[in-house]
Amino acid sequence: MTQKEELVAMGSHVLKGEGPLRNVSQLNVADSPTKCSVLGEGSGLFEYKKNFDKSYLQVGVKRPFMGGSDWSEENWKTETDISFSKNDTLALSVKPFINLLHVPGVQERGILTRFLYYSYTTTSRRTNHYYPSIPYMREKVLSGERVHHAIQKTMCSTENVLQNKHSVSDEKFIETQLQRKAAVVFDEMVATVTSKALKFCGWLFLTILRQLTKSVHLHEGQLNVLRILSEKKIPILYLPLHFSHFDYILLSLVLYHNEIRSPFVASGNNLLIPPFSTIMRRVGGFFIRRKIDNGKDKDFIYRAILHDYVNQLLKENQSLEVFIEGTRTRSGLPNQPKTGLLSVAVEAVENGYVPDVIVVPLCVSYEKLIEGNFDRELMGYRKAPENFFSSIWTIAKMLCGFYGHIRVNFGAPTSMKKTLNEIRSSPSCTFHSTTTASLPRSRSLYEQVMVMEDQTSKSCLEQKSTSTPIMDNASFSLHSKALPPQHLHKMAMPMSSPLLEGTSSKKDNETRELVSLLAERYVYTSMKSKTFMSTNLVAFLLLHKWRCGVSMPVLVNSFRCLITELITRKADIGFSGDYHEVVLHAVYLLGERLVTLDCTTRCKTRSRTSSVASARSKHSTVDSGYEIEEIILMPSPEELGPDYKRNAPEKFAQCSYDSGEELSVESDPSDTRENLSTGLYMTVTADDAVSVDDELMMAPPVKKLFSVEEFNEPSNRDNQSDVCLFVKPSLSIPHVFELSYYANALTPIFAMESIAALAVGATTGFRFSILEKQINLPNVGEGKIPVDVDDKGLQTSFLRSALFDKTIELVDILQMDLILCDVTKNLESAVSEVIDSLIASGVLASQEYGISAATKRCETARDLCFDDDEVVQDQWLKVNLPSISQLISIMSVMAGFVEGYVVASSQLTCLLDEAVPETLFKSKILSAVQDRANTGIAIRSECSSSEVVRYAVRSFEWNGIIERYQKDEKQFVLSSDFTDTESIGNLVSRISQFLL
Numbered sequence: 004m005t006q007k008e009e010l011v012a013m014g015s016h017v018l019k020g021e022g023p024l025r026n027v028s029q030l031n032v033a034d035s036p037t038k039c040s041v042l043g044e045g046s047g048l049f050e051y052k053k054n055f056d057k058s059y060l061q062v063g064v065k066r067p068f069m070g071g072s073d074w075s076e077e078n079w080k081t082e083t084d085i086s087f088s089k090n091d092t093l094a095l096s097v098k099p100f101i102n103l104l105h106v107p108g109v110q111e112r113g114i115l116t117r118f119l120y121y122s123y124t125t126t127s128r129r130t131n132h133y134y135p136s137i138p139y140m141r142e143k144v145l146s147g148e149r150v151h152h153a154i155q156k157t158m159c160s161t162e163n164v165l166q167n168k169h170s171v172s173d174e175k176f177i178e179t180q181l182q183r184k185a186a187v188v189f190d191e192m193v194a195t196v197t198s199k200a201l202k203f204c205g206w207l208f209l210t211i212l213r214q215l216t217k218s219v220h221l222h223e224g225q226l227n228v229l230r231i232l233s234e235k236k237i238p239i240l241y242l243p244l245h246f247s248h249f250d251y252i253l254l255s256l257v258l259y260h261n262e263i264r265s266p267f268v269a270s271g272n273n274l275l276i277p278p279f280s281t282i283m284r285r286v287g288g289f290f291i292r293r294k295i296d297n298g299k300d301k302d303f304i305y306r307a308i309l310h311d312y313v314n315q316l317l318k319e320n321q322s323l324e325v326f327i328e329g330t331r332t333r334s335g336l337p338n339q340p341k342t343g344l345l346s347v348a349v350e351a352v353e354n355g356y357v358p359d360v361i362v363v364p365l366c367v368s369y370e371k372l373i374e375g376n377f378d379r380e381l382m383g384y385r386k387a388p389e390n391f392f393s394s395i396w397t398i399a400k401m402l403c404g405f406y407g408h409i410r411v412n413f414g415a416p417t418s419m420k421k422t423l424n425e426i427r428s429s430p431s432c433t434f435h436s437t438t439t440a441s442l443p444r445s446r447s448l449y450e451q452v453m454v455m456e457d458q459t460s461k462s463c464l465e466q467k468s469t470s471t472p473i474m475d476n477a478s479f480s481l482h483s484k485a486l487p488p489q490h491l492h493k494m495a496m497p498m499s500s501p502l503l504e505g506t507s508s509k510k511d512n513e514t515r516e517l518v519s520l521l522a523e524r525y526v527y528t529s530m531k532s533k534t535f536m537s538t539n540l541v542a543f544l545l546l547h548k549w550r551c552g553v554s555m556p557v558l559v560n561s562f563r564c565l566i567t568e569l570i571t572r573k574a575d576i577g578f579s580g581d582y583h584e585v586v587l588h589a590v591y592l593l594g595e596r597l598v599t600l601d602c603t604t605r606c607k608t609r610s611r612t613s614s615v616a617s618a619r620s621k622h623s624t625v626d627s628g629y630e631i632e633e634i635i636l637m638p639s640p641e642e643l644g645p646d647y648k649r650n651a652p653e654k655f656a657q658c659s660y661d662s663g664e665e666l667s668v669e670s671d672p673s674d675t676r677e678n679l680s681t682g683l684y685m686t687v688t689a690d691d692a693v694s695v696d697d698e699l700m701m702a703p704p705v706k707k708l709f710s711v712e713e714f715n716e717p718s719n720r721d722n723q724s725d726v727c728l729f730v731k732p733s734l735s736i737p738h739v740f741e742l743s744y745y746a747n748a749l750t751p752i753f754a755m756e757s758i759a760a761l762a763v764g765a766t767t768g769f770r771f772s773i774l775e776k777q778i779n780l781p782n783v784g785e786g787k788i789p790v791d792v793d794d795k796g797l798q799t800s801f802l803r804s805a806l807f808d809k810t811i812e813l814v815d816i817l818q819m820d821l822i823l824c825d826v827t828k829n830l831e832s833a834v835s836e837v838i839d840s841l842i843a844s845g846v847l848a849s850q851e852y853g854i855s856a857a858t859k860r861c862e863t864a865r866d867l868c869f870d871d872d873e874v875v876q877d878q879w880l881k882v883n884l885p886s887i888s889q890l891i892s893i894m895s896v897m898a899g900f901v902e903g904y905v906v907a908s909s910q911l912t913c914l915l916d917e918a919v920p921e922t923l924f925k926s927k928i929l930s931a932v933q934d935r936a937n938t939g940i941a942i943r944s945e946c947s948s949s950e951v952v953r954y955a956v957r958s959f960e961w962n963g964i965i966e967r968y969q970k971d972e973k974q975f976v977l978s979s980d981f982t983d984t985e986s987i988g989n990l991v992s993r994i995s996q997f998l999l
């Protein structure tokens with residue numbers, strides 16, 4: 004079979020709604036050890052790797068060597084004397100990836116071969132690592148000081164309740180009861196690791212994953228380092244981002260099959276479902292309550308046992324796995340970190356119980372989420388609690404799916420001691436620094452610590468709730484002279500992560516905040532070890548660049564450019580191979596619920612019923628063809644949105660595939676296959692090939708797209724049978740939530756740029772989406788800028804300082820959702836860098852007369868307490884109008900959030916007269932945003948998810964617009980500065996200025 008024939012077969016196979024052919028899947032993985040037909044018979048791993056790198060060399064960028072996280076030597080060198088030779092990592096460059104599921108030999112061997120191979124490999128793994136037994140741990144924990152104190156403390160509070168009306172024998176009785184309770188709590192919590200359970204699960208999950216996925220890719224260099232570390236007498240703390248229940252299964256599986264010590268896994272007690280929990284317990288899963296305390300009463304005993312158990316595991320040099328976010332992400336963005344268990348490790352290091360803890364950030368990346376989706380929860384329904392039957396049902400559903408490829412990527416191990424010191428001594432966020440005064444505009448979280456340093460948690464909360472809100476009527480600008488605490492940033496909630504002890508002395512508060520910073524750092528580094536999968540890229544492009552659909556060749560081109568962009572930013576991708584096939588594969592995995600695939604062609608046949616999902620049929624046995632069904636008139640530019648004109652022809656033909664009917668296509672099936680093949684490569688060419696102005700992706704010129712009418716002109720085509728696939732995202736709720744979930748994997752990468760781009764709109768006061776439509780109107784002519792644009796209000800030039808301020812303003816609104824930069828980095832310098840990068844990419848142009856022509860006495864200078872006379876250099880900037888579509892694409896990344904926040908802020912009026920319970924308040928906002936989505940008013944329907952609402956409410960609270968107080972249930976009230984509709988109206992318009 005020739006390469007072309009294979010592609011034809013592959014394309015038609017995918018279009019029929021079937022899974023990709025084996026060779027398609029093999030092509031689009033990070034590294035496939037199996038033979039790959041497109042690369043030629045017998046292509047091995049080395050050959051594959053060689054070809055894989057080639058594609059990047061073409062564009063002058065290379066994949067990150069150790070897999071998308073900072074693996075520079077100084078990073079993973081610990082304060083202990085553990086170091087690695089270059090051979091442990093670099094020498095493996097020739098063969099970096101291994102597929103955990105790979106069975107050596109011919110890929111097509113049957114189930115029996117796989118069964119035997121997996122059984123053999125599983126049983127032959129070494130499992131002689133030391134794991135402490137449950138009786139040993141019971142003895143250590145229950146007889147420990149901390150538990151004893153906790154029992155005494157609980158007795159005191161019980162005495163208070165009983166008002167001291169009990170005798171010594173009663174006391175003894177209560178103490179015995181509490182000791183029993185402690186034993187019960189311990190038994191419910193603890194785990195051990197047995198080799199039998201490890202072997203059983205090692206075999207079972209290898210077999211299951213082989214059925215569900217094509218591969219589980221690992222980096223051999225990373226594993227080598229972990230293997231060496233696990234041999235040392237030092238505890239390892241794995242901190243994965245949490246996407247799926249398969250995260251902990253995969254980590255234990257990967258470590259087991261690489262003979263690395265298995266970790267003890269902190270699991271929520273919602274998973275305490277026999278018999279699953281029994282097995283989990285024997286492979287290291289220990290169960291912790293999701294809510295430690297019972298109502299207002301602190302459960303001292305539980306806290307003490309959990310603390311001592313974790314502490315003891317660290318002392319025993321065991322590995323721990325903690326999901327620092329506490330729950331799986333529903334939006335695809337990392338959740339705010341929880342610090343409870345991390346604080347135990349910090350305490351162990353700080354108090355010298357252990358010499359150090361090695362922290363390994365990691366991220367398991369899925370092409371398709373095995374759980375399905377979170378649509379119900381994103382629509383606002385409560386999560387149904389897990390039970391035995393629901394688990395069986397979930398497993399059964401899961402077994403029916405196909406989930407593409409998985410990549411388990413480890414970040415560089417770091418010494419916790421070293422990181423703590425780094426955070427403490429960082430110039431921009433120094434815990435005990437005297438230099439903070441010189442950095443007054445830093446909004447790093449650490450500054451927040453400084454503001455709060457002399458306050459107890461309670462007084463801090465009081466201050467926050469009564470302070471001037473960020474968005475008041477008079478001035479929304481953040482040029483406040485003294486930086487109030489609410490202007491400071493960010494992820495960690497003010498007092499939300501108590502140490503397990505729950506104490507609140509000054510030192511404890513200090514430690515609490517230090518742990519918050521550390522947790523944020525770890526989420527940030529875990530985020531960096533995220534590998535971007537094909538579905539992430541396709542969903543991102545469809546949502547942020549081609550919302551109205553795009554032809555396959557243009558999508559592939561954008562895809563290629565996005566890969567280049569990601570790799571330039573040192574991010575890693577989890578696939579390789581021919582991009583057409585990769586994109587097609589991603590479209591297949593996303594499914595017709597999220598993405599529709601149509602076919603544009605010039606073949607004229609009889610009319611048929613529309614079938615948008617042309618890939619729907621699974622019953623076809625022959626290639627029965629594609630045919631023009633109807634001509635669809637182009638909607639008005641307003642209906643189309645900003646992205647349409649560039650991509651889609653004015654009129655296009657929808658083509659249906661229907662195997663159930665006899666076709667009247669005047670061609671035989673082989674012609675159709677030819678059509679499909681050429682369609683994939685879009686052979687139509689024109690001398691005046693237009694450039695797609697997606698400079699974000701640095702796109703090279705693409706071939707011209709034709710309308711159906713143009714296409715039917717013989718002069719416009721080389722080949723009668725040209726055909727083109729047209730890909731379109733589903734933007735209705737809840738489907739768009741799932742698409743957004745996949746797209747959000749890339750959001751952290753582009754978030755800061757997007758915020759700055761939205762701030763450009765606010766600074767110039769111009770809606771660039773409208774301008775783009777204006778540019779694209781037929782009477783204006785494609786690509787021509789209307790001459791009167793400037794007169795009509797586009798203020799093309801603006802000061803850099805103005806853009807800076809607007810960017811900071813939006814950062815303050817949105818920063819609760821995202822980690823925009825590392826905790827040790829000054830947020831202001833991050834904003835400055837991002838403005839520079841917009842200039843460097845050509846989206847913004849620096850005026851010819853450049854820096855200093857626009858010098859002014861900057862308000863910033865006053866904020867910085869500089870002399871009044873001091874003049875700060877400024878810079879004139881302007882929007883580079885030919886790059887307007889690139890600007891809009893960048894804006895689009897965060898535009899949905901802004902829209903959600905605008906609607907949420909308009910709902911604040913319901914708090915004008917009375918306090919509203921938190922759940923009711925959120926559901927009011929949710930129904931407002933979802934009504935807009937359902938009636939088509941919403942510009943970006945993805946803004947109507949419960950997660951965006953949650954983020955918005957948290958931002959309002961953090962920024963002092965609303966206050967929370969606890970009555971019987973949590974309630975919200977407006978802060979004293981928001982007492983009328985006018986002030987709320989001002990707030991709404993303040994956020995609206997950033998709308999795309």
Ligand SMILES: O=P(O)(O)OC[C@H](O)CO
Binds near residue numbers: 273
């Ligand atoms: O995402 P959740 O809230 O279902 O929790 C998942 C955790 O793995 C449970 O421990």
